Amino acid sequence: MFSGAHVILYSQDAEADRAFIADVLGFPHVDAGHGWLIFKLPPAEVAVHPADGPPQHEFYLMCDDLDAVLTELAAAGVEATRPVTEARWGRLTAVPMPSGSELPLYQPLHPVAHSL
Numbered sequence: 407m408f409s410g411a412h413v414i415l416y417s418q419d420a421e422a423d424r425a426f427i428a429d430v431l432g433f434p435h436v437d438a439g440h441g442w443l444i445f446k447l448p449p450a451e452v453a454v455h456p457a458d459g460p461p462q463h464e465f466y467l468m469c470d471d472l473d474a475v476l477t478e479l480a481a482a483g484v485e486a487t488r489p490v491t492e493a494r495w496g497r498l499t500a501v502p503m504p505s506g507s508e509l510p511l512y513q514p515l516h517p518v519a520h521s522l
Contacts, residue, residue: 413465417505417507418505419504419505422504423504425504426503426504427443428443430479433445433447449520449521466511468514469513470513472499472513484502486499486500486501487501488500488508495514495515496514
């Protein structure tokens with residue numbers, strides 16, 4: 407029924423953030439026209455969490471080894487914006503994008519659905 411998911415990140419400096427995703431994170435992409443890059447994402451999954459307040463949506467890049475990813479990003483001059491937090495279900499941090507927004511990173515410690 408569905409062929410994929412399309413995630414949109416809103417940015418105060420879309421051109422710089424696109425360059426970061428292409429050049430630093432190394433995501434393959436297509437040009438939809440006039441430099442409007444659309445990136446191929448790794449396999450994905452979606453979770454629905456209960457909310458006490460208004461609904462919100464979050465986007466995390468998942469990895470198998472958060473420490474290794476942070477080491478690779480540090481070699482490219484990108485340092486985490488917050489300490490790694492440990493929870494029974496995963497490890498979390500974030501890295502800055504050129505626009506100043508954060509890109510959350512997540513190492514799940516639970517079974518993942520994207521490999522089904």
